[in-house]
Amino acid sequence: xxxxxxxxxxxxxxxxxxxxxxxxLYVLFRETYVFRVLTGIAFLWIFQRIAVFFGLILTSWVMxxxxxxxxxxxxIVFRNEIRSVLQxxxxxxxxxxxxxxxxxxTIQVIVESVKALSKRHIGALIVLPAKENLEDVVQGxxxxxxxxxxxxxxxxxxxxxxxxxxxIIIEExxxxxxxxxxxxxxxxxxxxxxxxxxRAALGLSETTDALVVVVSEETGKVVVAKDSxxxxxxxxxxxxxxxxxxxxxxxxENVYQQKEKFKMSIAAIISIFFxxxxxxxxxxxxxxxxxxxxxxxxTNRNPVFEIVDTSVNAVRLHLGGSGALxxxxxxEQIQVKLDLGNAVIGQNIFxxxxxxxxxxxGIFLRKVIPSVIEVTxxxxxxxxxxxQVDWVGELPEGLILSExxxxxxxxxxxxxxxxxxxxxTLYTEKVHLDNLKGTGTILANLALTPAAxxxxxxxxxxxxxxxxxxxxxx
Amino acid sequence: xxxxxxxxxxxxxxxxxxxxIGKVSCFTSFDPVPEKTFxxxxxxxxxxxxxxKRLTLQPPRWATYSTIQLRETDKGPWRxxxxxxxxxxxxxxxxxxxx
Numbered sequence: 136x137x138x139x140x141x142x143x144x145x146x147x148x149x150x151x152x153x154x155x156x157x158x159x160l161y162v163l164f165r166e167t168y169v170f171r172v173l174t175g176i177a178f179l180w181i182f183q184r185i186a187v188f189f190g191l192i193l194t195s196w197v198m199x200x201x202x203x204x205x206x207x208x209x210x211i212v213f214r215n216e217i218r219s220v221l222q223x224x225x226x227x228x229x230x231x232x233x234x235x236x237x238x239x240x241t242i243q244v245i246v247e248s249v250k251a252l253s254k255r256h257i258g259a260l261i262v263l264p265a266k267e268n269l270e271d272v273v274q275g276x277x278x279x280x281x282x283x284x285x286x287x288x289x290x291x292x293x294x295x296x297x298x299x300x301x302x303i304i305i306e307e308x309x310x311x312x313x314x315x316x317x318x319x320x321x322x323x324x325x326x327x328x329x330x331x332x333x334r335a336a337l338g339l340s341e342t343t344d345a346l347v348v349v350v351s352e353e354t355g356k357v358v359v360a361k362d363s364x365x366x367x368x369x370x371x372x373x374x375x376x377x378x379x380x381x382x383x384x385x386x387x388e389n390v391y392q393q394k395e396k397f398k399m400s401i402a403a404i405i406s407i408f409f410x411x412x413x414x415x416x417x418x419x420x421x422x423x424x425x426x427x428x429x430x431x432x433x434t435n436r437n438p439v440f441e442i443v444d445t446s447v448n449a450v451r452l453h454l455g456g457s458g459a460l461x462x463x464x465x466x467e468q469i470q471v472k473l474d475l476g477n478a479v480i481g482q483n484i485f486x487x488x489x490x491x492x493x494x495x496x497g498i499f500l501r502k503v504i505p506s507v508i509e510v511t512x513x514x515x516x517x518x519x520x521x522x523q524v525d526w527v528g529e530l531p532e533g534l535i536l537s538e539x540x541x542x543x544x545x546x547x548x549x550x551x552x553x554x555x556x557x558x559x560t561l562y563t564e565k566v567h568l569d570n571l572k573g574t575g576t577i578l579a580n581l582a583l584t585p586a587a588x589x590x591x592x593x594x595x596x597x598x599x600x601x602x603x604x605x606x607x608x609x
Numbered sequence: 610x611x612x613x614x615x616x617x618x619x620x621x622x623x624x625x626x627x628x629x630i631g632k633v634s635c636f637t638s639f640d641p642v643p644e645k646t647f648x649x650x651x652x653x654x655x656x657x658x659x660x661x662k663r664l665t666l667q668p669p670r671w672a673t674y675s676t677i678q679l680r681e682t683d684k685g686p687w688r689x690x691x692x693x694x695x696x697x698x699x700x701x702x703x704x705x706x707x708x
Contacts, residue, residue: 523686526625526705536625559656560703562686568625568707607621 145496150407150414158406162399163220163229169213176205177409184416241283241308242378246371248288249350249357258352259292260302260332262315263381265344269304272342276301276315283308292350302335302347318342328354329365336360346381416457423458424501426451429469431508435476439514442475443551443587446509450487453502460497468495473508480552483510513551517591520561521545524579524600528568533607536571542599546581547591554585563598574603610689610704611636614674625705632678635689635702640670648699650675651690654683679706 164170183198210217221229245261252259262269277298281287283305291313292299298314305311320337328351336347340360347360357368359377368374430449433442450471454461470493473485485491485508492500522541530536546561563579577600581590590596611619611634612626619636626633635650650662652675662675675689684706691700 521701523688523703524705525686526707527684529627529708530625535621535623537623539624557656560686560688562655 146414149496150410153414154403154406154410157410158403159230161402161406164217165402167213167216167220169209169216169220172205172209172213176202176209179205241305242375242382242384244283244285244288245305245348245378246374248285249348249374250371251285251289252292252350253355253357256352256355257289257292257294257350258299258332259288259348259350260317260335261288261348262302262304262317262339263346263348263378264304264306265346265381267343267345269339269343269345272318272339273302273304274316274318276304276312279303279310279313281310283310317347333358333360333365337363337365340364346377423456423461425454425461425464427454427464427466427469428452429466429471432470432472433475433510434472435474436478436512437475440475440478440480440512441515441551441587442510443513443554443585444509444511446507447505450508451504452492452500453504454494454498455501456498460495464495464498469493469498473510475510475512478510478512480512480514483512484508485510511553513553515549516552516555517547517549518555518558519545519547520555520558522581522598523560523562525562525565525582526568527565530568530571530604534571534604535607536568536602537605538603540601542601543595546598547594548583548588549591550588554587558588563600566600571602571604576601610634610702614676617672619674624703625707626679628679628681628684628706628708630679632676633687633704633706634674634676635691636672636674637664637691637700638670638672639666642666642668642671644668647694648673649690649692649694651692652677653688653690655685655687659687684708 160173161170164173179198179202183195183202186195186198245263249259249261262273287310288303290296291303291310301314302317303310303313304315317335318338319331319334320341322334322337325334325337330351330353332349332351336349336358337360339345339347341363344362349358349360350356351358357374358365359368359374360366361377361381366377368377428449428451431445431447436442452469452471454464454469471487472491472493473487474491475483487503487506487508489500492503494500522544524539524541526536548555548558548561562582562584564582566577566579578597579600581596581598583590610622610624610626612621612623612630613632614620614634614636619634622636635652637648637650639648645668646666648664648666650664652659652661660675660677664673664675665671666673677683686703686705688704689702690698691702692698
């Protein structure tokens with residue numbers, strides 16, 4: 136696709152880096168109010184861009200104002216929440232880690248609750264239905280529909296609770312009923328250590344496909360009844376495995392973790408799409424042209440050489456890019472540099488190429504005028520040159536300027552060999568005759584032409600002129 | 610440098626000459642002159658050569674001069690380089706043409 140030709144590797148890094156920053160903001164703030172407000176700001180911004188696109192001046196202006204104010208408010212109002220998120224985490228967690236939400240599963244809650252009940256010898260009867268409906272088999276019971284928790288289960292079977300003798304039925308993550316009466320088994324060969332709870336558990340398992348957990352009040356031992364069989368539970372791992380098999384969960388990785396992974400993947404994809412959209416709106420949208428005049432910098436000049444002349448001092452760059460980027464261009468971000476490393480004394484011709492020009496990201500060079508620059512170099516030498524006064528104006532009538540003396544009458548000049556070779560006299564700045572009435576002394580500056588010439592250290596840049604004015608003979 | 614030569618004598622020698630005078634002369638005198646020879650008066654307006662005059666010298670001593678007519682564009686600093694026939698620079702005389 137044609138637009139892909141303009142994407143550089145820096146642009147890809149630009150998009151990925153900012154996508155990751157956005158993704159990390161989501162990971163860090165997703166459970167907070169800050170994230171909700173940030174989402175609101177994002178929608179406001181999108182709305183504002185749409186308003187700008189359709190030329191809704193007032194709407195876009197209002198949206199821009201609201202976005203700015205809300206962005207400021209979010210920092211003030213939610214400063215404590217932001218601080219707590221950032222302070223609670225180290226740098227690694229902020230940049231890389233994924234906060235794990237420790238939400239216990241139904242199986243974990245049941246295992247933990249049963250462990251606690253067993254330890255304290257509190258009798259319990261927990262029914263976990265499978266596919267078959269228990270309505271016709273069990274009797275009584277009080278509907279609860281409460282979310283399952285360790286505390287809830289412990290309190291139900293607490294000895295003073297009116298429903299502690301009955302069974303509870305757990306459906307998904309809720310305690311559906313409490314105080315339920317289960318059908319008793321009529322088996323005669325049950326071991327004597329089993330009591331009524333065990334007989335009830337076995338009874339239900341004989342008539343349905345439910346799993347029943349029993350905690351013995353006398354011994355604190357845990358058993359499960361399923362498919363007319365009673366099995367002793369000897370460890371938490373074994374108990375967990377039996378519950379997982381009953382509930383049809385075969386892998387350790389539970390649904391919650393899978394959901395989390397799915398959410399993160401969606402968030403990552405949305406981040407990339409969002410940032411890519413913003414990037415294109417900034418860097419590619421509404422192509423704009425601008426012309427800038429940029430001074431040419433010369434680098435790597437041999438210190439012995441001196442630039443005595445250039446065909447131009449600045450070049451005009453015709454640049455393109457999105458309106459937003461063009462507006463934000465600062466002239467100091469753009470540089471035109473010519474490498475004089477291979478230049479020689481005399482005239483050198485350089486072509487201005489893309490490599491000579493440094494541009495901000497997202498800005499493209501369309502044309503450069505002129506594309507060729509002539510640079511004349513010379514070797515720097517010192518030369519002692521005689522001085523002469525550059526008189527101007529008119530002497531008052533009847534006077535003659537008969538003689539002058541200049542102190543010093545020579546000066547040492549530093550400059551290009553080619554220039555100094557053609558200069559045999561250095562002149563003062565213009566000295567006016569009009570006010571000379573008689574013999575006297577004046578000070579005059581030296582006129583350094585061309586400007587590339589310099590007075591050597593030790594030589595003076597002012598001279599003293601002693602002049603003799605006489606009356607003109609009749 | 611003088612405004613004019615009268616009876617082989619320079620009149621009103623100076624270092625600044627008004628354009629109104631209309632001409633300026635470079636008077637040179639040599640003593641002794643061992644043999645017939647030539648000298649050159651090289652006139653420069655700033656660093657641009659203006660004119661070059663070849664003048665004869667006769668023994669035993671000799672005075673000679675060269676003159677230029679002044680135009681409006683001749684204002685500014687001038688010098689006359691006096692050299693022998695071998696090109697050796699004998700003297701530089703400096704002056705200005707002003708209003």
